Amino acid sequence: MTILVTGIGELVTNDPTVADGPLGVIPDAALVVDDGIVVWVGPATGAPDADDRVDVGGRAVVPGFVDSHAHLVFAGDRAAEFEARMSGARYDGGGIGTTVAATRGATDAELRARLAGLIAEMRRQGTTTVEVKSGYGLTVEDEARCLRLAAEVTTETTFLGAHVVPAEYAGRADEYVALVTGPMLDACAPHTRWVDVFCEPRSAHAFDGDQARAVLEAGRDAGLGLRVHANQLSAGPGVRLAVELGAASADHCTHLTADDVDALAGGTTVATLLPGVEFSTRSPYPDARRLLDAGVTVALATDCNPGSCFTSSMAFCIALAVREMRMTPAEALWCATAGGAAALRRPDVGHLAPGARADLAVLDAPSFRHLAYRPGVPLVHALDLPI
Numbered sequence: 001m002t003i004l005v006t007g008i009g010e011l012v013t014n015d016p017t018v019a020d021g022p023l024g025v026i027p028d029a030a031l032v033v034d035d036g037i038v039v040w041v042g043p044a045t046g047a048p049d050a051d052d053r054v055d056v057g058g059r060a061v062v063p064g065f066v067d068s069h070a071h072l073v074f075a076g077d078r079a080a081e082f083e084a085r086m087s088g089a090r091y092d093g094g095g096i097g098t099t100v101a102a103t104r105g106a107t108d109a110e111l112r113a114r115l116a117g118l119i120a121e122m123r124r125q126g127t128t129t130v131e132v133k134s135g136y137g138l139t140v141e142d143e144a145r146c147l148r149l150a151a152e153v154t155t156e157t158t159f160l161g162a163h164v165v166p167a168e169y170a171g172r173a174d175e176y177v178a179l180v181t182g183p184m185l186d187a188c189a190p191h192t193r194w195v196d197v198f199c200e201p202r203s204a205h206a207f208d209g210d211q212a213r214a215v216l217e218a219g220r221d222a223g224l225g226l227r228v229h230a231n232q233l234s235a236g237p238g239v240r241l242a243v244e245l246g247a248a249s250a251d252h253c254t255h256l257t258a259d260d261v262d263a264l265a266g267g268t269t270v271a272t273l274l275p276g277v278e279f280s281t282r283s284p285y286p287d288a289r290r291l292l293d294a295g296v297t298v299a300l301a302t303d304c305n306p307g308s309c310f311t312s313s314m315a316f317c318i319a320l321a322v323r324e325m326r327m328t329p330a331e332a333l334w335c336a337t338a339g340g341a342a343a344l345r346r347p348d349v350g351h352l353a354p355g356a357r358a359d360l361a362v363l364d365a366p367s368f369r370h371l372a373y374r375p376g377v378p379l380v381h382a383l384d385l386p387i
């Protein structure tokens with residue numbers, strides 16, 4: 001069945017071949033969907049007939065957000081840690097152990113209900129593709145369990161057994177890495193597309209460059225794509241390791257050297273910025289302008305997790321990117337859609353050209369600029385089309 005979506009005051013296609021600029025914006029537009037796939041876009045005056053019709057009443061339509069970095073399988077919350085941080089406590093990743101204990105103690109039903117609630121919360125805010133990491137189980141059984149649950153809600157699952165060294169392995173990080181790259185990887189590989197590691201040599205809880213390399217190479221040998229938590233708390237080897245190994249994404253990129261920027265500009269690795277983390281840990285933001293001006297492909301994502309950043313709102317991240325990282329509203333929207341798709345190597349999402357998935361987000365506003373112009377206002381939601 002074909003559906004004509006019409007009454008679109010402004011359509012962002014992210015297809016520069018249909019209109020000027022990287023966003024490919026068409027005013028007074030229409031779009032035809034056939035069986036969940038976009039088959040036509042253009043000015044409403046030239047729209048073909050369809051079996052059904054949805055009129056969005058002059059609103060702006062953008063590609064659904066692609067949130068390429070989220071940690072949604074967990075139990076408990078860390079509101080008290082947030083409160084302490086706002087009173088001056090520093091974030092160093094140590095609180096992750098609190099969530100690990102709660103997650104290990106939760107039933108499948110409890111984890112599944114929390115996960116479903118967060119996915120629904122995201123969709124209500126315009127997110128139509130989300131990556132979900134493990135990383136709060138940190139045993140063979142619990143990591144595999146978290147990934148099985150994640151695979152129920154997304155194809156973009158990521159094995160993050162190397163999130164932190166769990167308390168029972170304190171002082172024995174290399175032994176833990178052997179577990180992650182051996183039995184844990186074997187148990188998790190059937191349920192995951194990606195492998196990830198928190199590379200942060202100066203953290204007492206995370207992994208150094210050699211350990212991160214071991215995790216990534218083992219994942220690659222098991223057929224997984226690579227992602228890296230890199231250069232969040234200090235400059236380190238994470239970004240260059242990600243580029244060297246051809247990782248799809250280096251995430252955080254808060255503390256970069258000139259060599260890191262050059263490596264990203266010369267490679268195929270997307271730099272995924274997570275400004276909600278800097279907001280929620282009261283830390284300096286990444287230098288997005290430096291990356292964009294160097295020609296690096298940049299994505300924006302939430303990093304939704306119970307510790308360092310518990311927002312599920314991509315619109316909030318867009319507002320932060322514009323206000324705090326000096327992206328233009330157009331750049332920020334591109335990074336939150338096409339950029340996220342690039343970070344997940346998904347050519348079928350993040351844009352609205354013929355052949356793409358019909359993942360539409362509707363704004364109760366005339367222009368995409370309102371995403372940053374009206375921070376904190378619930379303007380955007382994913383559009384449910386009749387089936």
Ligand SMILES: [Zn+2]
Nearest residue numbers: 069071229303
């Ligand atoms: Zn993360």
